[in-house]
Amino acid sequence: DAKTTQPPSMDCAEGRAANLPCNHSTISGNEYVYWYRQIHSQGPQYIIHGLKNNETNEMASLIITEDRKSSTLILPHATLRDTAVYYCIVRPPGPGNMLTFGGGTRLMVKP
Amino acid sequence: GAVVSQHPSWVICKSGTSVKIECRSLDFQATTMFWYRQFPKQSLMLMATSNEGSKATYEQGVEKDKFLINHASLTLSTLTVTSAHPEDSSFYICSVRGQRGSSGEQFFGPGTRLTVL
Numbered sequence: 001d002a003k004t005t006q007p008p009s010m011d012c013a014e015g016r017a018a019n020l021p022c023n024h025s026t027i028s029g030n031e032y033v034y035w036y037r038q039i040h041s042q043g044p045q046y047i048i049h050g051l052k053n054n055e056t057n058e059m060a061s062l063i064i065t066e067d068r069k070s071s072t073l074i075l076p077h078a079t080l081r082d083t084a085v086y087y088c089i090v091r092p093p094g095p096g097n098m099l100t101f102g103g104g105t106r107l108m109v110k111p
Numbered sequence: 112g113a114v115v116s117q118h119p120s121w122v123i124c125k126s127g128t129s130v131k132i133e134c135r136s137l138d139f140q141a142t143t144m145f146w147y148r149q150f151p152k153q154s155l156m157l158m159a160t161s162n163e164g165s166k167a168t169y170e171q172g173v174e175k176d177k178f179l180i181n182h183a184s185l186t187l188s189t190l191t192v193t194s195a196h197p198e199d200s201s202f203y204i205c206s207v208r209g210q211r212g213s214s215g216e217q218f219f220g221p222g223t224r225l226t227v228l
Contacts, residue, residue: 036219038155041202042221042222043204043206043219043221044206044219046217046218087154098157098206099206099217100157101147102154103154
């Protein structure tokens with residue numbers, strides 16, 4: 001799997017947008033970009049994934065650059081409950097390919 | 112997404128005993144299940160991958176005779192930590208994946224915290 005690089009930590013004010021960057025410069029053409037988050041002492045929670053196009057769901061938006069070498073997860077209105085470690089992962093399709101977790105970004109949402 | 116449960120949510124045991132952790136996919140046929148563990152302040156590390164009805168594939172450095180995995184059905188996988196020792200104390204998390212679409216989202220259980228005294 002291609003590796004990803006994320007800042008180890010970020011702060012965000014409650015109610016503001018949280019923009020979490022991820023570099024994946026060695027991504028292959030068929031690899032998807034996934035975002036998960038892990039709130040303390042819980043299992044990871046799926047947020048969103050994409051291949052080339054930008055994606056949006058009820059939780060977040062995913063912006064992937066045209067060259068696919070980086071992406072940004074956007075939480076439009078961060079709340080205190082969004083405080084968690086956010087993981088950006090790239091993975092090829094196929095049922096046998098697992099998610100490999102890096103260090104992630106620890107997002108602290110402050111009042 | 113899929114609902115995944117784990118039982119127990121936490122367990123404390125004495126050194127040398129065996130502990131079984133169950134992972135159930137409640138509303139999703141999990142053709143593939145993964146087991147991860149997470150030590151304090153570290154990221155998740157994959158231990159093994161199992162497909163229903165076949166033997167698990169273990170990651171390098173994970174002892175298959177110590178961590179027994181059974182994936183007997185599309186909704187149940189078990190991880191048994193045999194002869195547990197204090198260094199096995201960790202947060203164990205299972206994950207399920209099906210054949211839904213080509214991307215195949217992976218869903219995680221809530222985790223089981225094992226403490227070996």
